Amino acid sequence: MQVPFSVVAPKELWSESTTNELRIAVGRTGATKLQYLAIGKGTRQHALLAGKTGSGKSTLLHIIITNLALTCSPDEVEFYLIDFKKGVEFKCYADAKLPHAKVIAIESDREFALSVLQRIDEELRRRGEMFRKLGVQDLAGYKKAGGTEPMPRSLLLIDEFQEFFVEDDAVAQGAALLLDRIVRQGRAFGIHVFLGSQTLGGAYTLARTTLGQMVIRIALQCNEADAALIMDDGNTAARLLSRPGEGIYNDAAGAIEGNSPFQVVWLTDDERDAHLAQVAQLAQERGFGAKKPIVFEGNMPADVRDNALLANVLATPATKPPADPKCWLGLPNAIKGPTEALFPRQSGRHLLLIGQNDEAIAAIMGLGMLALAAQHPRERLPRFYLIHGALAGTAECEFLENVAQGRAKVSQGHEATEFIAEIHAEMRRRADEGSAGDPPLFLLVHGLQKFRKLRYEEDFSFGGDDTPKPGNQLNEIIAEGPPLGIHLITSLDTLNNLNRSLSRKAVSELGMRVLFQMSANDSASLIDSPKASTLGLHRALFYSEHESRMETFRPFALPEAGWLSQAVL
16 A cells, blocks of 8 residues: 655654754555664665666655755755666756755766766865864764854765666776775765665676675565675565565665565655745745756757856956857766867867767857857957858758858858958968957858868869869868967768868868767777767767867757847847
């Protein structure tokens, strides 16, 4: 029989002190007795949960998060939520902007999840340094010593954590090392780990000694092998569980004498969302309204509204030109600022976009124009030339032309040769007269492979025709332009078309490259790594030869019309 969540929900919100431990009612062990999940006292610092599909694992995770959010203030408890499942279990907390949440990763990438572990490791070190200065050894000692900074207990909750270890690579090795350190050292600093999985069978890369530190074990319905793994070898009680929501709570590292059978309470989506609304309202009333989680949605493109740096430059008129103009490409698979391409006056500072994600390429180009223009004062605005091959009537074409209006000279190919000749002449002038006082000039060519007249031609003639060849002029611009403040941002669909369109020397001068999914061989040819072959939907790879940097990121989607109308003012 299902037990409603109201049975375990706190009667008063944010009324319980968390000095000694987190104590969360999660179910019933009998007609009236409640089952508590208690973390933070003695050896009960970390928890391990296993349950197959339909066992009630997701419901239990929601109960833990919701009940803690109702019971404790954001100064007492904070969450790092990582979900590796191909679903949106934690999206409700992002939608509610749960003030307790520091990070919410939905359908997370392994790289992003690793950056969350790195952030928690940094917090562990920071707290360790604070404790040393006060001469205390744990969270209770810090509070007794009069520590003034809020020190909430941190709960790292990872669903399907074994996804960290599906490959034996640098991510798996880094995750194993960080998880082990957080589990071993976190207890003194109020940092707790809760690992959930449908099966523990794929987590062998994580040291058994790390799992051995997880004293709290919760088993829901699972197969016999997992029942033996989550509990002690001699404790097979979990294999007898037969109903969804039926579980065994054990805080004795799986020893059979620690078994406490219980029934998980039932929390509907509507009831959970209503409680989250209560939490949000209370947060506003008590001054926590500014707390917003970092949200990573692995199944969605990046939203330009989440780029605070671009919002700032659009809102704040520039008073002087930047030393290194930049454009933002998307949001990285890590907890850091947006992925950016820099355009200092140095050789090779061009940006190549290669792949067949038309929307992402158009977004990078259009938002790049906005960002580069906004970083300069009105009297020193960059000059833009846009040659684009976007099909008329498409969202990409409309977006590029809306951004370019009043900002750039625009052509769909007819004036391409004139544009190239004009830029080439400007480059020659700057080379002769000096370019220190000149604003930067950006040539954007969207779909270079579509413009045959801009292809490089080998010169095998022996005199006669001295007519300038636009393709060869473009290659000279690529080779000589950046030190004079002239940069190219161009896109092509394939490596073969790149090699057909530009000379080998010009290709070598494209020092910044964005790759979308392609074959391992093409990826290796472009960046000496096959990594672009593993990119999925809404993913790209940025490579900068100058900084010897490579990072995976989510490109921005085309922005909504309302945002764009404000940004282009």
